[in-house]
Amino acid sequence: MIVAKDIQQRLMALGYAAGKIVQTGQTAVAAVKTRKFDLVLMDIRLQGSMDGIEATRAIQKFSSIPIVYLTAYADQKTLRRAKLTEPFGYILKPIDDAALHTTIEIALYKATMYEQLRQSERRFREIFESVNDIIVFIDMNGVIRDVNRKVKDLFGYSPQEILGKQFTKLPLFHGKQLLQVVKHFNNMIAGTSKADLIELEVCTKQGKTVIIEANTTYIRNHDGRDGFLNIIRDITEKKMVDRELVQEQKRSRELTKKIISSQEEERLFLASEIHDELLQGLVAILYFLQKLELSKLDEPTRARNKQLVEMIKSSIQHGRALISDIEPLRNSHIGLIPAIKNVISQRYSLLGTKVELKCSCAVPELEQFAKVNIIRIIQEALLNAQKHAESDAIIVKIHIQKNVLNVDVVDDGIGFHTAVYLSLRNTEHHGLLTMQERAKLIGGTLTIKSKPNEGTIVKATFPLESIKKT
Ligand SMILES: Nc1ncnc2c1ncn2[C@@H]1O[C@H](COP(=O)(O)OP(=O)(O)OP(=O)(O)O)[C@@H](O)[C@H]1O
Ligand SMILES: [Mg+2]
Structure with a gap:
């Protein structure tokens, strides 16, 4: 108690608020719960059943308040036990002001930093969990290291069910698809993959097939935490529409093909008829008219004949023009x-x-x-x-x-x-x-x-x- 009071005096002289002195582990835990304090100076040897290290463990269960150990004991075993609680500092008695001051300042500074880090982690986690795609990080051994809750909506597995598991062991992929993923990852490592997008069919926990698109980034941390960050999106519906569209286009193309084919056939038939029947007939008539002995005819008939010859010639020409577009194809050989x-x-x-x-x-x-x-x-x-x-x-x-x-x-x-x-x-x-x-x-x-x-x-x-x- 005397030592504690002495430290309290010195702290006040250094500009800190007076704080509270408690004598047992249990009262220390209760005091932290009041949330009035910024830091705990914890003696290792305390009155009662709970020592300082146990009290620290109890506090850490509900609070991230920085804790600095104060002790005269520096034996290896105690140190090792204390170290496991990751204290913000460790001050040996007898305590000098400079050590007290610097250790407290560094502990407070570290605590602020940790708090900021926790906040930014929380923010990232919120983003990570609220995006509409599955985000999954797979390490170099194929183990799923992190995944957001979206995985449950799409694949039917909760994050807990798949975290820490080898992705190749999950019944998500059919044989060929699995090979494709492994190849995709290998290509990314080798730097030969141009596209970081891959399209796959996945079998969900409920046995449904969904089509996904995964956008993969190969992350090199050089600290043993390399791996693949995948952003996975459900494209089943889009794919179905695309497939339907392709089918539709194919059907429409088939139809056009049929229409064009029958048009061509019809044209060829008409052209042949015009050529073989109509034109041949007209040519025969023309031949007959031209062979008539004009001298034996009277003048009006001769004039009529001449007129007819001209008409038939023009009809033949007209007929030829009609079939000219077909002509090059009449002979299929x-x-x-x-x-x-x-x-x-x-x-x-x-x-x-x-x-x-x-x-x-x-x-x-x-x-x-x-x-x-x-x-x-x-x-x-x-x-x-x-x-x-x-x-x-x-x-x-x-x-x-x-x-x-x-x-x-x-x-x-x-x-x-x-x-x-x-x-x-x-x-x-x-x-x-x-x-x-x-x-x-x-x-x-x-x-x-x-x-x-x-x-x-x-x-x-x-x-x-x-x-x-x-
Ligand atoms: N070789 C060309 N030189 C200049 N203009 C051209 C040429 N080919 C096409 N065009 C222009 O493009 C237009 C469209 O051509 P397109 O063949 O589709 O129709 P069209 O010849 O007018 O009618 P049709 O349906 O009978 O072919 C033409 O009207 C013409 O203005
Ligand atoms: Mg044209």
């Missing part, structure tokens, strides 16, 4: 290049524009459907160049590179703003969109490069494997 040559000569005979064909390769035999579409694309591109471009130099280039057939239709005409026509659907202009649609239908792509006054290039590419006859 014709190769792509001869078919293109036909198209070009037809265009020349109809519109009088010269078109140059540049082809430096042998094109393999193509599926009829692919060939029809490529020809139609070229026909439309040529017609556009003739109708709109006001150009005299049109070139069709065909070449094969790395198993891809490239078809370019180039003109040096007036050009146009492509974006305008490609964004306007449902207008009376269908050519460009139909070309693109046709290219897509046979597994290719089609782009149009044009600017006012800079000519136009229609560029189509078709992987040979999707258009080649099998």
Whole structure:
């Protein structure tokens, strides 16, 4: 008591408030509970059953108040016991003012720091727990070190159920998916992974399959706490919608394909009928009329004959024009290049524009459907160049590179703003969109490069494997 009073005097002289002196462990615990104090100076040897180290342990259960030991005992065993309670300081008797002052100041300073740290930890924990994604930290041995409560909502497991466990041992992943995750982590370590995003199917505790997207960061602390921070999001619904959309697109593409196929068939049928029946008939009649012995006819009949011959000639010409677009495809055995040559000569005979064909390769035999579409694309591109471009130099280039057939239709005409026509659907202009649609239908792509006054290039590419006859 005398020593305690002496210390109290000295503390007051150093500028601290008087404080309270208690004599047993139990009363010390009770005093801390009143929350009136900033620091405890704890003697190790106390009256009663509880010594200073036990009292410290009891206080630490409910309070983070800094505790500094005061003692004359410095034997190893006591020190070891005291150390385990992580005291903020340790002052040996006899006590000098300087030691008392510095130890108390450092203890108070440390206590403030710890408090700040605890607060910021609490703040981070709140954020960690309140985000809408699962956040999980997995160490280098694959052990789950931290995870937020969101994991329960999505996977059905509480954090307690999975913390400290190897993620590979959880029944979350099917075999292939698990390999994928391990590979993903390995790639991140090796620095070979470009994407830190991975998409996986996960089986929840309830046996439901959910699709997740994990964004992984490989964290290198160099203090043995390296690992992978994963932010996991449920994308099942989005994925389902995407899949449905893809299915829908596929269905719609199939339908367009069918429509185009039957359109082509119909056109070919009509063209053949016109060519083989109608035109042949007209040609026969023309032949007959021309062979008539005109001298034996009277003047009005001769004039009538002449008129009829002209009419039939014009009808034949009209009929030929009608089927000219179909003509290059009437023969299904014709190769792509001869078919293109036909198209070009037809265009020349109809519109009088010269078109140059540049082809430096042998094109393999193509599926009829692919060939029809490529020809139609070229026909439309040529017609556009003739109708709109006001150009005299049109070139069709065909070449094969790395198993891809490239078809370019180039003109040096007036050009146009492509974006305008490609964004306007449902207008009376269908050519460009139909070309693109046709290219897509046979597994290719089609782009149009044009600017006012800079000519136009229609560029189509078709992987040979999707258009080649099998
Ligand atoms: N080679 C070109 N040079 C200049 N303008 C072009 C060229 N190709 C297309 N255009 C412009 O783009 C527009 C859209 O072309 P698109 O082929 O889609 O329709 P269209 O030719 O007007 O009608 P259609 O539906 O009969 O093809 C054209 O009206 C024209 O203004
Ligand atoms: Mg057009």
